[in-house]
Amino acid sequence: MCKVTIFVVLVTTAIVAVKAESKPLSVEEICSQMPAGTFILPPNSCTHWVQCPSSANAQDYEDGFCAYGLYFNKDKNRCETMEDVVCPFENTQTDSENRCASKKDGIFLSDPENCNGYVFCMDGKEIRSTCPKDLVFHPSKSACVYPKEYQCPKKTQNVTANPICNSVANGTIFADIKDCTKYHQCVAGGKLTSLECPESQAFNYSTLECVARSEAVCHPLAPELEPEIDICGTEENVLVGYIADEESCSGYYICAKQSDGKPDRSPTYLKCQDGYFFDSGTWSCRDRLNVKCSLDRCEGMANKYVNVAGDCTAYARCKNGATVATGKCESNYFFDERTQGCTPHNISYMACSA
Incomplete structure:
Protein backbone atom coordinates (compact mmCIF):
# COMPACT_ATOMS: atom_id res chain seq x y z
CA MET A 1 0.00 0.00 0.00
CA CYS A 2 1.51 3.32 -1.07
CA LYS A 3 1.88 5.90 1.62
CA VAL A 4 0.40 9.32 0.92
CA THR A 5 2.42 12.28 2.15
CA ILE A 6 0.40 14.13 4.78
CA PHE A 7 1.05 17.78 5.40
CA VAL A 8 0.45 19.94 8.43
CA VAL A 9 -1.82 22.79 7.38
CA LEU A 10 -1.51 26.16 9.08
CA VAL A 11 -5.19 26.81 9.43
CA THR A 12 -7.14 30.01 9.84
CA THR A 13 -10.58 30.22 11.30
CA ALA A 14 -12.02 30.39 7.79
CA ILE A 15 -11.47 26.67 7.26
CA VAL A 16 -14.05 25.39 9.74
CA ALA A 17 -17.72 25.11 8.82
CA VAL A 18 -17.48 26.88 5.46
CA LYS A 19 -20.70 26.72 3.46
CA ALA A 20 -20.88 25.65 -0.16
CA GLU A 21 -21.95 29.08 -1.32
CA SER A 22 -18.94 30.81 0.33
CA LYS A 23 -16.63 32.81 -1.89
CA PRO A 24 -13.73 30.64 -3.12
CA LEU A 25 -10.40 31.33 -1.48
CA SER A 26 -7.63 32.83 -3.59
CA VAL A 27 -4.38 31.03 -4.34
CA GLU A 28 -2.59 33.35 -1.91
CA GLU A 29 -5.10 32.59 0.88
CA ILE A 30 -4.75 28.85 0.39
CA CYS A 31 -0.95 28.95 0.21
CA SER A 32 -0.80 31.04 3.38
CA GLN A 33 -2.23 28.01 5.20
CA MET A 34 0.00 25.41 3.53
CA PRO A 35 3.55 24.24 4.22
CA ALA A 36 6.16 25.78 1.94
CA GLY A 37 6.35 24.25 -1.52
CA THR A 38 2.91 22.59 -1.45
CA PHE A 39 1.25 21.92 -4.81
CA ILE A 40 -2.39 23.02 -4.99
CA LEU A 41 -5.22 22.96 -7.50
CA PRO A 42 -6.47 26.57 -7.83
CA PRO A 43 -10.22 27.03 -7.29
CA ASN A 44 -12.47 26.35 -10.29
CA SER A 45 -9.75 24.75 -12.39
CA CYS A 46 -9.00 21.15 -13.36
CA THR A 47 -5.90 21.70 -15.46
CA HIS A 48 -4.07 24.59 -13.77
CA TRP A 49 -1.69 23.95 -10.87
CA VAL A 50 0.31 26.18 -8.52
CA GLN A 51 3.26 25.44 -6.27
CA CYS A 52 3.25 27.60 -3.16
CA PRO A 53 6.34 29.66 -2.27
CA SER A 54 9.36 27.81 -0.89
CA SER A 55 9.28 29.78 2.35
CA ALA A 56 6.78 31.78 4.36
CA ASN A 57 8.25 35.13 3.31
CA ALA A 58 8.92 34.27 -0.33
CA GLN A 59 6.74 35.19 -3.31
CA ASP A 60 8.09 32.66 -5.81
CA TYR A 61 4.81 31.13 -6.94
CA GLU A 62 5.21 28.71 -9.83
CA ASP A 63 2.25 27.72 -11.94
CA GLY A 64 1.68 25.40 -14.87
CA PHE A 65 -1.01 23.92 -17.07
CA CYS A 66 -1.59 20.30 -17.97
CA ALA A 67 -1.16 19.26 -21.61
CA TYR A 68 -4.28 18.83 -23.71
CA GLY A 69 -6.54 16.04 -22.51
CA LEU A 70 -5.02 15.86 -19.01
CA TYR A 71 -6.20 16.95 -15.55
CA PHE A 72 -4.02 17.82 -12.58
CA ASN A 73 -4.08 15.10 -9.91
CA LYS A 74 -3.71 16.95 -6.59
CA ASP A 75 -3.16 13.66 -4.79
CA LYS A 76 -0.05 12.87 -6.87
CA ASN A 77 1.14 16.37 -7.82
CA ARG A 78 1.13 15.58 -11.54
CA CYS A 79 -1.04 15.66 -14.65
CA GLU A 80 -2.83 12.47 -15.72
CA THR A 81 -5.53 11.45 -18.18
CA MET A 82 -9.00 12.81 -17.43
CA GLU A 83 -10.33 9.31 -16.88
CA ASP A 84 -7.86 8.74 -14.02
CA VAL A 85 -8.45 12.01 -12.17
CA VAL A 86 -11.36 13.13 -10.00
CA CYS A 87 -11.61 16.91 -10.38
CA PRO A 88 -13.56 18.53 -7.51
CA PHE A 89 -14.51 21.49 -9.73
CA GLU A 90 -16.06 19.43 -12.51
CA ASN A 91 -19.86 19.63 -12.22
CA THR A 92 -20.39 16.28 -13.91
CA GLN A 93 -18.50 14.42 -11.22
CA THR A 94 -20.63 11.61 -9.79
CA ASP A 95 -18.12 9.68 -7.69
CA SER A 96 -17.41 12.34 -5.04
CA GLU A 97 -18.78 10.06 -2.34
CA ASN A 98 -16.76 7.07 -3.58
CA ARG A 99 -13.31 7.18 -2.00
CA CYS A 100 -12.13 4.30 -4.18
CA ALA A 101 -12.91 6.14 -7.45
CA SER A 102 -9.30 7.32 -7.81
CA LYS A 103 -7.58 4.54 -5.85
CA LYS A 104 -5.69 1.51 -7.12
CA ASP A 105 -7.18 -1.94 -6.65
CA GLY A 106 -6.23 -3.58 -3.38
CA ILE A 107 -6.11 -0.40 -1.28
CA PHE A 108 -7.60 -0.62 2.24
CA LEU A 109 -9.32 2.40 3.80
CA SER A 110 -10.85 2.94 7.23
CA ASP A 111 -14.61 3.13 7.64
CA PRO A 112 -15.36 6.57 9.19
CA GLU A 113 -18.66 5.30 10.57
CA ASN A 114 -17.40 2.09 12.16
CA CYS A 115 -14.10 1.54 13.95
CA ASN A 116 -14.38 -2.21 13.40
CA GLY A 117 -15.02 -1.75 9.69
CA TYR A 118 -12.85 -1.11 6.67
CA VAL A 119 -13.19 -0.49 2.93
CA PHE A 120 -11.44 -2.53 0.22
CA CYS A 121 -11.04 -0.89 -3.18
CA MET A 122 -11.70 -3.04 -6.25
CA ASP A 123 -12.50 -1.84 -9.78
CA GLY A 124 -12.90 1.71 -8.45
CA LYS A 125 -15.67 0.67 -6.06
CA GLU A 126 -15.94 0.45 -2.28
CA ILE A 127 -16.30 -3.01 -0.81
CA ARG A 128 -17.14 -2.73 2.88
CA SER A 129 -16.28 -5.34 5.45
CA THR A 130 -15.67 -5.66 9.21
CA CYS A 131 -12.92 -7.05 11.41
CA PRO A 132 -13.49 -10.20 13.47
CA LYS A 133 -15.14 -9.75 16.84
CA ASP A 134 -13.25 -7.58 19.37
CA LEU A 135 -10.77 -6.31 16.74
CA VAL A 136 -10.51 -2.82 15.22
CA PHE A 137 -9.11 -1.64 11.90
CA HIS A 138 -5.69 0.07 12.01
CA PRO A 139 -5.44 2.50 9.02
CA SER A 140 -1.64 2.71 8.96
CA LYS A 141 -1.14 -1.05 9.16
CA SER A 142 -4.16 -1.85 6.94
CA ALA A 143 -4.93 -4.65 9.32
CA CYS A 144 -7.31 -5.70 12.09
CA VAL A 145 -5.66 -5.37 15.51
CA TYR A 146 -6.60 -5.52 19.17
CA PRO A 147 -8.03 -2.28 20.67
CA LYS A 148 -4.92 -1.83 22.82
CA GLU A 149 -2.87 -1.43 19.62
CA TYR A 150 -5.01 1.34 18.15
CA GLN A 151 -7.41 3.85 19.70
CA CYS A 152 -10.20 4.85 17.37
CA PRO A 153 -10.97 8.55 16.92
CA LYS A 154 -14.22 9.72 18.39
CA LYS A 155 -17.24 10.05 16.14
CA THR A 156 -16.59 12.29 13.17
CA GLN A 157 -18.55 15.26 11.99
CA ASN A 158 -18.40 16.07 8.26
CA VAL A 159 -18.53 19.62 6.92
CA THR A 160 -19.33 19.74 3.20
CA ALA A 161 -17.78 21.70 0.36
CA ASN A 162 -14.76 23.05 2.16
CA PRO A 163 -12.81 25.26 -0.27
CA ILE A 164 -9.36 24.25 0.94
CA CYS A 165 -10.15 20.53 0.74
CA ASN A 166 -11.02 21.01 -2.93
CA SER A 167 -7.50 22.27 -3.55
CA VAL A 168 -5.30 19.93 -1.50
CA ALA A 169 -4.74 16.20 -1.60
CA ASN A 170 -7.36 13.86 -0.17
CA GLY A 171 -6.20 12.57 3.18
CA THR A 172 -4.50 15.84 4.20
CA ILE A 173 -4.55 16.04 8.00
CA PHE A 174 -4.13 19.23 9.99
CA ALA A 175 -4.63 20.59 13.49
CA ASP A 176 -7.69 22.41 14.78
CA ILE A 177 -6.56 25.90 15.79
CA LYS A 178 -9.40 26.27 18.28
CA ASP A 179 -8.93 23.05 20.27
CA CYS A 180 -5.71 21.08 20.72
CA THR A 181 -7.65 17.85 21.29
CA LYS A 182 -9.20 17.98 17.80
CA TYR A 183 -7.98 17.77 14.22
CA HIS A 184 -9.31 17.67 10.65
CA GLN A 185 -8.88 15.61 7.51
CA CYS A 186 -9.84 16.34 3.91
CA VAL A 187 -11.74 13.49 2.27
CA ALA A 188 -13.24 12.85 -1.16
CA GLY A 189 -15.58 15.42 -2.61
CA GLY A 190 -13.85 18.40 -1.03
CA LYS A 191 -15.26 17.55 2.38
CA LEU A 192 -13.73 18.27 5.75
CA THR A 193 -13.92 15.64 8.47
CA SER A 194 -13.46 16.79 12.07
CA LEU A 195 -12.16 14.30 14.61
CA GLU A 196 -11.33 14.29 18.30
CA CYS A 197 -8.49 12.48 20.06
CA PRO A 198 -9.35 9.81 22.65
CA GLU A 199 -9.78 10.96 26.22
CA SER A 200 -6.51 11.91 27.97
CA GLN A 201 -4.84 12.54 24.59
CA ALA A 202 -4.28 15.60 22.39
CA PHE A 203 -3.25 16.22 18.77
CA ASN A 204 0.45 16.72 18.13
CA TYR A 205 0.49 19.03 15.10
CA SER A 206 4.14 18.31 14.28
CA THR A 207 3.68 14.53 14.02
CA LEU A 208 -0.01 14.49 12.99
CA GLU A 209 -1.14 12.02 15.61
CA CYS A 210 -2.90 11.83 18.94
CA VAL A 211 -0.48 11.40 21.84
CA ALA A 212 -0.59 11.69 25.61
CA ARG A 213 -1.56 15.21 26.63
CA SER A 214 1.79 15.69 28.37
CA GLU A 215 3.61 14.94 25.08
CA ALA A 216 1.41 16.94 22.70
CA VAL A 217 2.76 20.00 20.87
CA CYS A 218 -0.30 22.12 20.09
CA HIS A 219 -0.61 24.22 16.95
CA PRO A 220 0.89 27.68 17.61
CA LEU A 221 -2.52 29.30 17.05
CA ALA A 222 -4.40 26.89 19.31
CA PRO A 223 -5.05 27.66 23.00
CA GLU A 224 -2.78 25.86 25.41
CA LEU A 225 -4.15 22.69 26.96
CA GLU A 226 -5.67 22.97 30.39
CA PRO A 227 -3.52 20.99 32.86
CA GLU A 228 -4.95 17.52 33.22
CA ILE A 229 -6.13 16.81 36.75
CA ASP A 230 -4.77 13.43 37.81
CA ILE A 231 -5.85 13.60 41.45
CA CYS A 232 -8.32 10.75 40.84
CA GLY A 233 -5.62 8.25 40.00
CA THR A 234 -4.58 6.44 36.83
CA GLU A 235 -6.32 3.97 34.56
CA GLU A 236 -4.52 1.21 36.48
CA ASN A 237 -5.47 2.62 39.89
CA VAL A 238 -8.76 4.54 39.73
CA LEU A 239 -9.70 6.53 42.86
CA VAL A 240 -13.36 7.23 43.64
CA VAL A 291 -6.65 17.24 61.78
CA LYS A 292 -3.05 16.28 61.05
CA CYS A 293 -1.86 18.23 57.99
CA SER A 294 1.78 18.42 56.92
CA LEU A 295 1.16 21.40 54.62
CA ASP A 296 1.38 25.06 55.68
CA ARG A 297 -0.98 25.33 58.69
CA CYS A 298 -1.04 29.11 58.44
CA GLU A 299 -3.78 28.71 55.85
CA GLY A 300 -6.71 30.93 56.83
CA MET A 301 -4.93 32.35 59.90
CA ALA A 302 -3.93 35.80 58.55
CA ASN A 303 -1.29 37.23 60.96
CA LYS A 304 -1.58 34.82 63.90
CA TYR A 305 0.51 31.97 65.35
CA VAL A 306 -0.24 28.26 64.77
CA ASN A 307 0.92 24.89 66.02
CA VAL A 308 3.53 23.07 63.95
CA ALA A 309 2.83 19.57 62.64
CA GLY A 310 4.81 16.94 64.57
CA ASP A 311 5.98 19.18 67.46
CA CYS A 312 3.55 20.60 70.04
CA THR A 313 6.29 22.77 71.59
CA ALA A 314 6.88 24.67 68.34
CA TYR A 315 4.93 27.39 66.65
CA ALA A 316 4.84 29.20 63.28
CA ARG A 317 4.27 32.90 62.77
CA CYS A 318 1.83 33.64 59.96
CA LYS A 319 1.57 36.60 57.63
CA ASN A 320 -1.23 36.84 55.11
CA GLY A 321 -1.99 33.16 55.61
CA ALA A 322 1.56 31.83 55.04
CA THR A 323 4.41 30.88 57.39
CA VAL A 324 7.14 33.54 57.65
CA ALA A 325 9.02 32.29 60.73
CA THR A 326 9.09 29.50 63.31
CA GLY A 327 10.05 29.24 66.97
CA LYS A 328 9.79 27.06 70.08
CA CYS A 329 8.45 27.57 73.58
CA GLU A 330 10.77 27.40 76.62
CA SER A 331 11.62 24.01 78.07
CA ASN A 332 8.60 22.11 79.42
CA TYR A 333 6.19 24.54 77.76
CA PHE A 334 3.79 23.81 74.90
CA PHE A 335 2.28 26.13 72.34
CA ASP A 336 -1.51 26.49 72.40
CA GLU A 337 -2.97 27.74 69.13
CA ARG A 338 -6.28 28.50 70.80
CA THR A 339 -4.80 30.96 73.35
CA GLN A 340 -1.96 32.07 71.02
CA GLY A 341 0.71 31.50 73.66
CA CYS A 342 3.01 29.03 75.42
CA THR A 343 1.60 27.10 78.39
CA PRO A 344 2.94 24.56 80.93
CA HIS A 345 -0.16 22.43 80.30
CA ASN A 346 0.56 19.45 78.07
CA ILE A 347 -0.87 20.18 74.63
CA SER A 348 -1.60 17.12 72.52
CA TYR A 349 -3.69 18.38 69.64
CA MET A 350 -3.84 15.99 66.68
CA ALA A 351 -2.55 18.90 64.58
CA CYS A 352 0.87 18.86 66.29
CA SER A 353 1.17 15.27 67.51
CA ALA A 354 4.02 13.15 66.23
Whole structure:
Protein backbone atom coordinates (compact mmCIF):
# COMPACT_ATOMS: atom_id res chain seq x y z
CA MET A 1 0.00 0.00 0.00
CA CYS A 2 1.51 3.32 -1.07
CA LYS A 3 1.88 5.90 1.62
CA VAL A 4 0.40 9.32 0.92
CA THR A 5 2.42 12.28 2.15
CA ILE A 6 0.40 14.13 4.78
CA PHE A 7 1.05 17.78 5.40
CA VAL A 8 0.45 19.94 8.43
CA VAL A 9 -1.82 22.79 7.38
CA LEU A 10 -1.51 26.16 9.08
CA VAL A 11 -5.19 26.81 9.43
CA THR A 12 -7.14 30.01 9.84
CA THR A 13 -10.58 30.22 11.30
CA ALA A 14 -12.02 30.39 7.79
CA ILE A 15 -11.47 26.67 7.26
CA VAL A 16 -14.05 25.39 9.74
CA ALA A 17 -17.72 25.11 8.82
CA VAL A 18 -17.48 26.88 5.46
CA LYS A 19 -20.70 26.72 3.46
CA ALA A 20 -20.88 25.65 -0.16
CA GLU A 21 -21.95 29.08 -1.32
CA SER A 22 -18.94 30.81 0.33
CA LYS A 23 -16.63 32.81 -1.89
CA PRO A 24 -13.73 30.64 -3.12
CA LEU A 25 -10.40 31.33 -1.48
CA SER A 26 -7.63 32.83 -3.59
CA VAL A 27 -4.38 31.03 -4.34
CA GLU A 28 -2.59 33.35 -1.91
CA GLU A 29 -5.10 32.59 0.88
CA ILE A 30 -4.75 28.85 0.39
CA CYS A 31 -0.95 28.95 0.21
CA SER A 32 -0.80 31.04 3.38
CA GLN A 33 -2.23 28.01 5.20
CA MET A 34 0.00 25.41 3.53
CA PRO A 35 3.55 24.24 4.22
CA ALA A 36 6.16 25.78 1.94
CA GLY A 37 6.35 24.25 -1.52
CA THR A 38 2.91 22.59 -1.45
CA PHE A 39 1.25 21.92 -4.81
CA ILE A 40 -2.39 23.02 -4.99
CA LEU A 41 -5.22 22.96 -7.50
CA PRO A 42 -6.47 26.57 -7.83
CA PRO A 43 -10.22 27.03 -7.29
CA ASN A 44 -12.47 26.35 -10.29
CA SER A 45 -9.75 24.75 -12.39
CA CYS A 46 -9.00 21.15 -13.36
CA THR A 47 -5.90 21.70 -15.46
CA HIS A 48 -4.07 24.59 -13.77
CA TRP A 49 -1.69 23.95 -10.87
CA VAL A 50 0.31 26.18 -8.52
CA GLN A 51 3.26 25.44 -6.27
CA CYS A 52 3.25 27.60 -3.16
CA PRO A 53 6.34 29.66 -2.27
CA SER A 54 9.36 27.81 -0.89
CA SER A 55 9.28 29.78 2.35
CA ALA A 56 6.78 31.78 4.36
CA ASN A 57 8.25 35.13 3.31
CA ALA A 58 8.92 34.27 -0.33
CA GLN A 59 6.74 35.19 -3.31
CA ASP A 60 8.09 32.66 -5.81
CA TYR A 61 4.81 31.13 -6.94
CA GLU A 62 5.21 28.71 -9.83
CA ASP A 63 2.25 27.72 -11.94
CA GLY A 64 1.68 25.40 -14.87
CA PHE A 65 -1.01 23.92 -17.07
CA CYS A 66 -1.59 20.30 -17.97
CA ALA A 67 -1.16 19.26 -21.61
CA TYR A 68 -4.28 18.83 -23.71
CA GLY A 69 -6.54 16.04 -22.51
CA LEU A 70 -5.02 15.86 -19.01
CA TYR A 71 -6.20 16.95 -15.55
CA PHE A 72 -4.02 17.82 -12.58
CA ASN A 73 -4.08 15.10 -9.91
CA LYS A 74 -3.71 16.95 -6.59
CA ASP A 75 -3.16 13.66 -4.79
CA LYS A 76 -0.05 12.87 -6.87
CA ASN A 77 1.14 16.37 -7.82
CA ARG A 78 1.13 15.58 -11.54
CA CYS A 79 -1.04 15.66 -14.65
CA GLU A 80 -2.83 12.47 -15.72
CA THR A 81 -5.53 11.45 -18.18
CA MET A 82 -9.00 12.81 -17.43
CA GLU A 83 -10.33 9.31 -16.88
CA ASP A 84 -7.86 8.74 -14.02
CA VAL A 85 -8.45 12.01 -12.17
CA VAL A 86 -11.36 13.13 -10.00
CA CYS A 87 -11.61 16.91 -10.38
CA PRO A 88 -13.56 18.53 -7.51
CA PHE A 89 -14.51 21.49 -9.73
CA GLU A 90 -16.06 19.43 -12.51
CA ASN A 91 -19.86 19.63 -12.22
CA THR A 92 -20.39 16.28 -13.91
CA GLN A 93 -18.50 14.42 -11.22
CA THR A 94 -20.63 11.61 -9.79
CA ASP A 95 -18.12 9.68 -7.69
CA SER A 96 -17.41 12.34 -5.04
CA GLU A 97 -18.78 10.06 -2.34
CA ASN A 98 -16.76 7.07 -3.58
CA ARG A 99 -13.31 7.18 -2.00
CA CYS A 100 -12.13 4.30 -4.18
CA ALA A 101 -12.91 6.14 -7.45
CA SER A 102 -9.30 7.32 -7.81
CA LYS A 103 -7.58 4.54 -5.85
CA LYS A 104 -5.69 1.51 -7.12
CA ASP A 105 -7.18 -1.94 -6.65
CA GLY A 106 -6.23 -3.58 -3.38
CA ILE A 107 -6.11 -0.40 -1.28
CA PHE A 108 -7.60 -0.62 2.24
CA LEU A 109 -9.32 2.40 3.80
CA SER A 110 -10.85 2.94 7.23
CA ASP A 111 -14.61 3.13 7.64
CA PRO A 112 -15.36 6.57 9.19
CA GLU A 113 -18.66 5.30 10.57
CA ASN A 114 -17.40 2.09 12.16
CA CYS A 115 -14.10 1.54 13.95
CA ASN A 116 -14.38 -2.21 13.40
CA GLY A 117 -15.02 -1.75 9.69
CA TYR A 118 -12.85 -1.11 6.67
CA VAL A 119 -13.19 -0.49 2.93
CA PHE A 120 -11.44 -2.53 0.22
CA CYS A 121 -11.04 -0.89 -3.18
CA MET A 122 -11.70 -3.04 -6.25
CA ASP A 123 -12.50 -1.84 -9.78
CA GLY A 124 -12.90 1.71 -8.45
CA LYS A 125 -15.67 0.67 -6.06
CA GLU A 126 -15.94 0.45 -2.28
CA ILE A 127 -16.30 -3.01 -0.81
CA ARG A 128 -17.14 -2.73 2.88
CA SER A 129 -16.28 -5.34 5.45
CA THR A 130 -15.67 -5.66 9.21
CA CYS A 131 -12.92 -7.05 11.41
CA PRO A 132 -13.49 -10.20 13.47
CA LYS A 133 -15.14 -9.75 16.84
CA ASP A 134 -13.25 -7.58 19.37
CA LEU A 135 -10.77 -6.31 16.74
CA VAL A 136 -10.51 -2.82 15.22
CA PHE A 137 -9.11 -1.64 11.90
CA HIS A 138 -5.69 0.07 12.01
CA PRO A 139 -5.44 2.50 9.02
CA SER A 140 -1.64 2.71 8.96
CA LYS A 141 -1.14 -1.05 9.16
CA SER A 142 -4.16 -1.85 6.94
CA ALA A 143 -4.93 -4.65 9.32
CA CYS A 144 -7.31 -5.70 12.09
CA VAL A 145 -5.66 -5.37 15.51
CA TYR A 146 -6.60 -5.52 19.17
CA PRO A 147 -8.03 -2.28 20.67
CA LYS A 148 -4.92 -1.83 22.82
CA GLU A 149 -2.87 -1.43 19.62
CA TYR A 150 -5.01 1.34 18.15
CA GLN A 151 -7.41 3.85 19.70
CA CYS A 152 -10.20 4.85 17.37
CA PRO A 153 -10.97 8.55 16.92
CA LYS A 154 -14.22 9.72 18.39
CA LYS A 155 -17.24 10.05 16.14
CA THR A 156 -16.59 12.29 13.17
CA GLN A 157 -18.55 15.26 11.99
CA ASN A 158 -18.40 16.07 8.26
CA VAL A 159 -18.53 19.62 6.92
CA THR A 160 -19.33 19.74 3.20
CA ALA A 161 -17.78 21.70 0.36
CA ASN A 162 -14.76 23.05 2.16
CA PRO A 163 -12.81 25.26 -0.27
CA ILE A 164 -9.36 24.25 0.94
CA CYS A 165 -10.15 20.53 0.74
CA ASN A 166 -11.02 21.01 -2.93
CA SER A 167 -7.50 22.27 -3.55
CA VAL A 168 -5.30 19.93 -1.50
CA ALA A 169 -4.74 16.20 -1.60
CA ASN A 170 -7.36 13.86 -0.17
CA GLY A 171 -6.20 12.57 3.18
CA THR A 172 -4.50 15.84 4.20
CA ILE A 173 -4.55 16.04 8.00
CA PHE A 174 -4.13 19.23 9.99
CA ALA A 175 -4.63 20.59 13.49
CA ASP A 176 -7.69 22.41 14.78
CA ILE A 177 -6.56 25.90 15.79
CA LYS A 178 -9.40 26.27 18.28
CA ASP A 179 -8.93 23.05 20.27
CA CYS A 180 -5.71 21.08 20.72
CA THR A 181 -7.65 17.85 21.29
CA LYS A 182 -9.20 17.98 17.80
CA TYR A 183 -7.98 17.77 14.22
CA HIS A 184 -9.31 17.67 10.65
CA GLN A 185 -8.88 15.61 7.51
CA CYS A 186 -9.84 16.34 3.91
CA VAL A 187 -11.74 13.49 2.27
CA ALA A 188 -13.24 12.85 -1.16
CA GLY A 189 -15.58 15.42 -2.61
CA GLY A 190 -13.85 18.40 -1.03
CA LYS A 191 -15.26 17.55 2.38
CA LEU A 192 -13.73 18.27 5.75
CA THR A 193 -13.92 15.64 8.47
CA SER A 194 -13.46 16.79 12.07
CA LEU A 195 -12.16 14.30 14.61
CA GLU A 196 -11.33 14.29 18.30
CA CYS A 197 -8.49 12.48 20.06
CA PRO A 198 -9.35 9.81 22.65
CA GLU A 199 -9.78 10.96 26.22
CA SER A 200 -6.51 11.91 27.97
CA GLN A 201 -4.84 12.54 24.59
CA ALA A 202 -4.28 15.60 22.39
CA PHE A 203 -3.25 16.22 18.77
CA ASN A 204 0.45 16.72 18.13
CA TYR A 205 0.49 19.03 15.10
CA SER A 206 4.14 18.31 14.28
CA THR A 207 3.68 14.53 14.02
CA LEU A 208 -0.01 14.49 12.99
CA GLU A 209 -1.14 12.02 15.61
CA CYS A 210 -2.90 11.83 18.94
CA VAL A 211 -0.48 11.40 21.84
CA ALA A 212 -0.59 11.69 25.61
CA ARG A 213 -1.56 15.21 26.63
CA SER A 214 1.79 15.69 28.37
CA GLU A 215 3.61 14.94 25.08
CA ALA A 216 1.41 16.94 22.70
CA VAL A 217 2.76 20.00 20.87
CA CYS A 218 -0.30 22.12 20.09
CA HIS A 219 -0.61 24.22 16.95
CA PRO A 220 0.89 27.68 17.61
CA LEU A 221 -2.52 29.30 17.05
CA ALA A 222 -4.40 26.89 19.31
CA PRO A 223 -5.05 27.66 23.00
CA GLU A 224 -2.78 25.86 25.41
CA LEU A 225 -4.15 22.69 26.96
CA GLU A 226 -5.67 22.97 30.39
CA PRO A 227 -3.52 20.99 32.86
CA GLU A 228 -4.95 17.52 33.22
CA ILE A 229 -6.13 16.81 36.75
CA ASP A 230 -4.77 13.43 37.81
CA ILE A 231 -5.85 13.60 41.45
CA CYS A 232 -8.32 10.75 40.84
CA GLY A 233 -5.62 8.25 40.00
CA THR A 234 -4.58 6.44 36.83
CA GLU A 235 -6.32 3.97 34.56
CA GLU A 236 -4.52 1.21 36.48
CA ASN A 237 -5.47 2.62 39.89
CA VAL A 238 -8.76 4.54 39.73
CA LEU A 239 -9.70 6.53 42.86
CA VAL A 240 -13.36 7.23 43.64
CA GLY A 241 -14.64 9.31 46.55
CA TYR A 242 -13.24 12.28 48.49
CA ILE A 243 -9.56 13.05 47.98
CA ALA A 244 -7.58 15.63 49.99
CA ASP A 245 -6.07 18.54 48.11
CA GLU A 246 -2.28 18.21 47.95
CA GLU A 247 -1.74 21.97 48.15
CA SER A 248 -3.93 23.03 51.06
CA CYS A 249 -5.23 21.62 54.33
CA SER A 250 -8.86 22.61 53.76
CA GLY A 251 -9.41 21.68 50.11
CA TYR A 252 -10.69 18.38 48.74
CA TYR A 253 -11.86 16.82 45.47
CA ILE A 254 -14.91 14.68 44.81
CA CYS A 255 -13.89 11.97 42.32
CA ALA A 256 -17.00 10.58 40.67
CA LYS A 257 -17.24 7.07 39.27
CA GLN A 258 -17.10 7.16 35.47
CA SER A 259 -19.20 4.94 33.22
CA ASP A 260 -16.11 3.91 31.21
CA GLY A 261 -14.19 2.93 34.34
CA LYS A 262 -11.54 5.62 33.81
CA PRO A 263 -10.46 8.26 36.35
CA ASP A 264 -12.57 11.39 36.74
CA ARG A 265 -10.60 14.14 34.93
CA SER A 266 -12.96 16.91 36.01
CA PRO A 267 -13.53 16.30 39.72
CA THR A 268 -15.46 18.79 41.83
CA TYR A 269 -13.21 20.92 44.04
CA LEU A 270 -14.43 22.29 47.39
CA LYS A 271 -12.94 23.80 50.58
CA CYS A 272 -13.94 23.51 54.20
CA GLN A 273 -15.26 26.59 55.98
CA ASP A 274 -12.88 28.85 57.94
CA GLY A 275 -11.37 27.17 60.98
CA TYR A 276 -11.85 23.66 59.57
CA PHE A 277 -9.51 21.29 57.73
CA PHE A 278 -10.42 18.27 55.60
CA ASP A 279 -9.96 14.88 57.30
CA SER A 280 -9.30 12.07 54.80
CA GLY A 281 -10.02 9.40 57.38
CA THR A 282 -13.61 10.46 57.99
CA TRP A 283 -14.25 12.40 54.73
CA SER A 284 -15.33 15.37 56.79
CA CYS A 285 -14.41 18.95 57.67
CA ARG A 286 -13.17 19.03 61.28
CA ASP A 287 -11.78 21.57 63.73
CA ARG A 288 -8.33 22.44 62.34
CA LEU A 289 -6.65 21.35 65.60
CA ASN A 290 -8.14 17.86 65.22
CA VAL A 291 -6.65 17.24 61.78
CA LYS A 292 -3.05 16.28 61.05
CA CYS A 293 -1.86 18.23 57.99
CA SER A 294 1.78 18.42 56.92
CA LEU A 295 1.16 21.40 54.62
CA ASP A 296 1.38 25.06 55.68
CA ARG A 297 -0.98 25.33 58.69
CA CYS A 298 -1.04 29.11 58.44
CA GLU A 299 -3.78 28.71 55.85
CA GLY A 300 -6.71 30.93 56.83
CA MET A 301 -4.93 32.35 59.90
CA ALA A 302 -3.93 35.80 58.55
CA ASN A 303 -1.29 37.23 60.96
CA LYS A 304 -1.58 34.82 63.90
CA TYR A 305 0.51 31.97 65.35
CA VAL A 306 -0.24 28.26 64.77
CA ASN A 307 0.92 24.89 66.02
CA VAL A 308 3.53 23.07 63.95
CA ALA A 309 2.83 19.57 62.64
CA GLY A 310 4.81 16.94 64.57
CA ASP A 311 5.98 19.18 67.46
CA CYS A 312 3.55 20.60 70.04
CA THR A 313 6.29 22.77 71.59
CA ALA A 314 6.88 24.67 68.34
CA TYR A 315 4.93 27.39 66.65
CA ALA A 316 4.84 29.20 63.28
CA ARG A 317 4.27 32.90 62.77
CA CYS A 318 1.83 33.64 59.96
CA LYS A 319 1.57 36.60 57.63
CA ASN A 320 -1.23 36.84 55.11
CA GLY A 321 -1.99 33.16 55.61
CA ALA A 322 1.56 31.83 55.04
CA THR A 323 4.41 30.88 57.39
CA VAL A 324 7.14 33.54 57.65
CA ALA A 325 9.02 32.29 60.73
CA THR A 326 9.09 29.50 63.31
CA GLY A 327 10.05 29.24 66.97
CA LYS A 328 9.79 27.06 70.08
CA CYS A 329 8.45 27.57 73.58
CA GLU A 330 10.77 27.40 76.62
CA SER A 331 11.62 24.01 78.07
CA ASN A 332 8.60 22.11 79.42
CA TYR A 333 6.19 24.54 77.76
CA PHE A 334 3.79 23.81 74.90
CA PHE A 335 2.28 26.13 72.34
CA ASP A 336 -1.51 26.49 72.40
CA GLU A 337 -2.97 27.74 69.13
CA ARG A 338 -6.28 28.50 70.80
CA THR A 339 -4.80 30.96 73.35
CA GLN A 340 -1.96 32.07 71.02
CA GLY A 341 0.71 31.50 73.66
CA CYS A 342 3.01 29.03 75.42
CA THR A 343 1.60 27.10 78.39
CA PRO A 344 2.94 24.56 80.93
CA HIS A 345 -0.16 22.43 80.30
CA ASN A 346 0.56 19.45 78.07
CA ILE A 347 -0.87 20.18 74.63
CA SER A 348 -1.60 17.12 72.52
CA TYR A 349 -3.69 18.38 69.64
CA MET A 350 -3.84 15.99 66.68
CA ALA A 351 -2.55 18.90 64.58
CA CYS A 352 0.87 18.86 66.29
CA SER A 353 1.17 15.27 67.51
CA ALA A 354 4.02 13.15 66.23
